[in-house]
Amino acid sequence: MKVLNFGSLNVDYVYQVDHIMLPGETQSSTQRNVFAGGKGLNQSVALAKAGLPTYHAGQVGNDADGEMLLQVLKRNGVDCSLVNRIDGPCGHTFIQVDKDAQNCILLFGGANRCIDAVYRKEVFSHFSAGDVIVLQNEINDLDQVIDEAYEKGMMIVLNPSPFDAYLDRCDWNKIDVFFINEVEGAQISGKETAEDILAWFREHHPKALVVLTLGGAGSCCMKDGQVYRQEVIPVTAVDTTAAGDTFTGFFMRAYLGGQTIPEALALAARASSVTVSRPGAAESIPAMAELDG
Numbered sequence: 001m002k003v004l005n006f007g008s009l010n011v012d013y014v015y016q017v018d019h020i021m022l023p024g025e026t027q028s029s030t031q032r033n034v035f036a037g038g039k040g041l042n043q044s045v046a047l048a049k050a051g052l053p054t055y056h057a058g059q060v061g062n063d064a065d066g067e068m069l070l071q072v073l074k075r076n077g078v079d080c081s082l083v084n085r086i087d088g089p090c091g092h093t094f095i096q097v098d099k100d101a102q103n104c105i106l107l108f109g110g111a112n113r114c115i116d117a118v119y120r121k122e123v124f125s126h127f128s129a130g131d132v133i134v135l136q137n138e139i140n141d142l143d144q145v146i147d148e149a150y151e152k153g154m155m156i157v158l159n160p161s162p163f164d165a166y167l168d169r170c171d172w173n174k175i176d177v178f179f180i181n182e183v184e185g186a187q188i189s190g191k192e193t194a195e196d197i198l199a200w201f202r203e204h205h206p207k208a209l210v211v212l213t214l215g216g217a218g219s220c221c222m223k224d225g226q227v228y229r230q231e232v233i234p235v236t237a238v239d240t241t242a243a244g245d246t247f248t249g250f251f252m253r254a255y256l257g258g259q260t261i262p263e264a265l266a267l268a269a270r271a272s273s274v275t276v277s278r279p280g281a282a283e284s285i286p287a288m289a290e291l292d293g
């Protein structure tokens with residue numbers, strides 16, 4: 001079984017601010033850092049650090065930014081042989097992190113949004129039924145990627161983030177596992193509470209496994225109609241960027257490894273508590289060995 005993450009690679013420009021900007025406001029930031037990120041890249045790093053054989057597919061620019069993103073993937077044990085390099089800028093973000101470690105992210109797709117059918121065909125030629133594909137909504141033609149993975153008979157894992165109208169084109173009945181946070185859950189279902197969001201999924205996607213992260217209120221998972229809960233592990237948060245991506249990688253490691261849902265939730269919660277206690281995205285994700293004990 002191989003895990004393919006077909007997803008975004010971004011350069012994250014992270015600005016430390018007193019508070020998240022208001023419309024029309026000018027504010028001085030106190031610090032700027034440049035990190036490797038992108039939901040796809042972060043999830044690939046988490047999957048590989050958790051111990052899964054992980055292949056990343058996606059696109060970067062033919063420049064120093066692209067090289068930096070590839071080096072981070074390689075350093076963390078991700079197979080990058082399928083990543084494509086193109087003429088044009090890498091995807092990048094502007095991220096504000098406030099004094100309570102909350103963030104907001106402005107995304108520019110760049111190379112992530114120039115993926116074509118020829119490249120997709122080449123990527124899928126390396127995978128077969130029983131392999132797993134992990135997806136987010138930061139690349140173009142996500143609906144095609146889902147359809148092609150389904151044709152192959154792959155297990156399809158989707159983090160529908162960022163949530164936008166493009167997701168309406170995707171056939172959600174082909175998704176085996178959803179990872180969503182409480183904001184996305186409310187946007188998708190039109191419901192407010194975790195119970196109501198899960199009830200919406202139970203009605204509309206009864207066969208899917210649904211993992212819902214709830215920030216400080218922990219997380220829960222619904223499988224075959226049964227709901228399991230996990231409390232948050234208290235730490236001093238520095239930067240919440242990539243916490244959800246870490247959760248995805250470590251949950252999938254435990255789940256694919258045959259562990260129970262409560263065990264998978266507990267491992268993912270431990271891993272993401274470490275991620276939020278460190279600055280940055282991919283580089284803040286812990287190794288499995290750090291979670292022992």
Ligand code: RIB
Nearest residue numbers: 010037038039093242281
């Ligand atoms: O999930 C966090 C990631 O979202 C960041 O690394 C940023 O690049 C955006 O894609």
